[in-house]
Amino acid sequence: MSYQIIDGKAISKQIKEECRLKAERYKAQGIEITLAVIQVGSDPASGVYVRNKKRACEECGIKSLSYELPEETSEEELLSLIGRLNADREVNGILVQLPLPEQIDEDKVIQAIDVAKDVDGFHPMSAGALCTGQKGFVSCTPAGIIELLKRSNIEISGKECVVAGRSNIVGKPAALLLLRENGTVTLCHSKTADLKEVTKRADILVVAVGRPKFITADYVKEGAVVIDVGIHRNENGKLCGDVDFDSVAPKCSAITPVPGGVGPMTIAMLMSNCVASVDLSKDI
Numbered sequence: 001m002s003y004q005i006i007d008g009k010a011i012s013k014q015i016k017e018e019c020r021l022k023a024e025r026y027k028a029q030g031i032e033i034t035l036a037v038i039q040v041g042s043d044p045a046s047g048v049y050v051r052n053k054k055r056a057c058e059e060c061g062i063k064s065l066s067y068e069l070p071e072e073t074s075e076e077e078l079l080s081l082i083g084r085l086n087a088d089r090e091v092n093g094i095l096v097q098l099p100l101p102e103q104i105d106e107d108k109v110i111q112a113i114d115v116a117k118d119v120d121g122f123h124p125m126s127a128g129a130l131c132t133g134q135k136g137f138v139s140c141t142p143a144g145i146i147e148l149l150k151r152s153n154i155e156i157s158g159k160e161c162v163v164a165g166r167s168n169i170v171g172k173p174a175a176l177l178l179l180r181e182n183g184t185v186t187l188c189h190s191k192t193a194d195l196k197e198v199t200k201r202a203d204i205l206v207v208a209v210g211r212p213k214f215i216t217a218d219y220v221k222e223g224a225v226v227i228d229v230g231i232h233r234n235e236n237g238k239l240c241g242d243v244d245f246d247s248v249a250p251k252c253s254a255i256t257p258v259p260g261g262v263g264p265m266t267i268a269m270l271m272s273n274c275v276a277s278v279d280l281s282k283d284i
């Protein structure tokens, strides 16, 4: 079967360009969109993510304020900085790069962010808004999955959608978003009795299990659309996903590659959330 490769790189570029144009229009009205990015400690992977986010802000004409705090920062100090940024009317979005050092309670920090500035969409109130169909920020990776499908003209309504993985930042919100788009959704996890039997029913299969090349051809129905959220480095230092691309792709009608699929969408949707924050903050 010939399959379509869903080009996350091209789609994310398109979204960032749309963000740039919107940010430019806001600037003309005297509104400079501003994202505060907080990093605690010097974890190299976090450093790369933070740099990429700041670079995306530059590309989109969004101002980024950078807070690089030492590893030994206390929870109180971090909460106090968040309190100041919450109160700062010039700041539209606040992003705290995770993971945090062990002396800091991540849940407490996420909950301290003003829900109107929660551009990562991790606040329980943002998650609740998604669950009940109210306005709010949607976490960036799952939001990116929906954009990939829509902009590739893949219909979600009425389709059997299966999500493998139920994390709060990917699997659960992805399932809720597919439901919002009128998919018929099944959410699987490590205790699912017969995963293969469930995934083989999927017209759209989203995989976020965090295990390299876990989904092989026998998990996938002929003609399915497969979205691979996983990111891993294999033994040769090459990137791969949760899906065994080489065996699965020939069975699909469309599939995301790793790299160049879901990955670039996460930052593009962060930019989109920053731009949306100007209006959204009035409604939530």
Ligand code: NAP
Pocket: 141, 164, 165, 166, 167, 168, 169, 170, 171, 188, 189, 190, 191, 192, 195, 208, 209, 210, 211, 229, 230, 231, 232, 242, 262, 263, 264, 266
């Ligand atoms: P996570 O928090 O580790 O969650 C993994 C989920 O997969 C859990 O719900 C777990 O079930 C389920 N699972 C594990 N083994 C399974 C199995 N054998 N069968 C069925 N389900 C199984 O991971 P995450 O944060 O959602 O991330 C998932 C992957 O996406 C990772 O590779 C991560 O690096 C990647 N990621 C990519 C982006 C991006 O921007 N592209 C963003 C975030 C994450 P239980 O709940 O039962 O334990």
